Amino acid sequence: MNNETIAHPFEPILFKDTRVLILGSFPSIQSVKNDFYYAHPRNQFWKILSAVTGYPINNRDQKIWLLKEAKLGLWDMIASCSRENSLDSSLEGEVVNDIAALIERYPSISKVAFTGRKAEALYGVHFGYLWLETSYLPSPSAAYAKMPLAEKIERYKEVLS
Numbered sequence: 775m776n777n778e779t780i781a782h783p784f785e786p787i788l789f790k791d792t793r794v795l796i797l798g799s800f801p802s803i804q805s806v807k808n809d810f811y812y813a814h815p816r817n818q819f820w821k822i823l824s825a826v827t828g829y830p831i832n833n834r835d836q837k838i839w840l841l842k843e844a845k846l847g848l849w850d851m852i853a854s855c856s857r858e859n860s861l862d863s864s865l866e867g868e869v870v871n872d873i874a875a876l877i878e879r880y881p882s883i884s885k886v887a888f889t890g891r892k893a894e895a896l897y898g899v900h901f902g903y904l905w906l907e908t909s910y911l912p913s914p915s916a917a918y919a920k921m922p923l924a925e926k927i928e929r930y931k932e933v934l935s
Contacts (some may be wrong), residue, residue: 782871820837822927851868853861
């Protein structure tokens with residue numbers, strides 16, 4: 775087991791009019807290497823958001839623009855942890871981000887959506903007292919193959935609209 779604690783490498787992506795905050799657990803090893811959220815080439819997150827919004831995702835700037843235009847914010851529940859691999863089940867010693875303070879700074883946020891059960895569970899334990907609507911989004915990870923991409927897109931449309 776790798777006992778080295780890793781700090782979250784990215785700032786949240788938020789705008790003054792963000793309505794939905796999408797929370798993952800912690801960036802994958804590949805995302806850290808590629809220096810951006812959901813950057814594993816097989817992760818379906820950006821493909822799903824592009825299908826939902828109709829906006830292009832050819833580069834980092836277009837992805838950030840998509841979030842801004844769709845009034846979506848992006849961050850992760852975990853501020854630091856140790857890990858053995860990219861699976862959420864390998865995360866240990868998690869220290870959570872201060873989601874309550876973030877919500878206070880961005881009062882336009884009215885809903886929180888989770889891209890994984892780990893993020894959802896951590897939010898429930900630490901921030902379940904917040905009076906925000908919450909929703910679960912199917913994991914965009916290629917490892918979550920039991921739900922086809924088209925079904926994931928439909929679920930994201932329902933939650934994010």
